[in-house]
Amino acid sequence: xxxxxxxxxxxxxxxxxxxxxxxxxxxxxxxxxxxxxxxxxxxxxxxxxxxxxxxxxxxxxxxxxxxxxxxxxxxxxxxxxxxxxxxxxxxxxxxxxxxxxxxxxxxxxxxxxxxxxxxxxxxxxxxxxxxxxxxxxxxxxxxxxxxxxxxxxxxxxxxxxxxxxxxxxxxxxxxxxx
Numbered sequence: 001x002x003x004x005x006x007x008x009x010x011x012x013x014x015x016x017x018x019x020x021x022x023x024x025x026x027x028x029x030x031x032x033x034x035x036x037x038x039x040x041x042x043x044x045x046x047x048x049x050x051x052x053x054x055x056x057x058x059x060x061x062x063x064x065x066x067x068x069x070x071x072x073x074x075x076x077x078x079x080x081x082x083x084x085x086x087x088x089x090x091x092x093x094x095x096x097x098x099x100x101x102x103x104x105x106x107x108x109x110x111x112x113x114x115x116x117x118x119x120x121x122x123x124x125x126x127x128x129x130x131x132x133x134x135x136x137x138x139x140x141x142x143x144x145x146x147x148x149x150x151x152x153x154x155x156x157x158x159x160x161x162x163x164x165x166x167x168x169x170x171x172x173x174x175x176x177x178x
Contacts (some may be wrong), residue, residue: 002050004043005082007040007044009054012071017066018037018044031074031144031148033134052071053070097120109173116168121166125146128159131148131151132148
């Protein structure tokens with residue numbers, strides 16, 4: 001996820017200050033890692049430096065002074081360009097799961113790799129139950145359900161990989177340690 005592009009998207013609706021952008025991000029992208037205020041402000045600083053946003057005023061609603069930002073034409077163009085870009089599939093296997101299995105085989109043995117795969121499968125199943133619960137919670141928003149569906153799809157793929165790899169550990173060990 002590109003925090004800069006998400007902030008540009010949130011600013012497309014009109015001027016907002018950093019606190020409001022952080023709150024909107026966390027509400028509109030349920031299940032995503034919440035943004036830190038520092039990340040919001042450092043990203044706004046880069047967007048302003050690059051000409052994609054500009055300050056539009058100061059606000060002081062019973063608290064500290066807050067600077068509002070607005071999208072520039074260049075920012076709107078950059079956002080529109082980003083929205084048409086296709087996200088390329090990952091060209092390399094960079095999964096921590098895969099790396100741990102290989103390292104377990106190199107540093108220990110097949111039993112250690114199997115133990116890791118079994119523990120990881122249990123952790124994935126726990127998370128899968130949590131996400132399924134989110135989808136069926138009364139008051140769950142469509143955003144909550146879509147975010148849970150996305151995560152469930154990835155967990156399901158990981159679970160299939162974990163099961164397949166468990167069946168292939170002995171063969172992988174021969175290959176890795178050869």
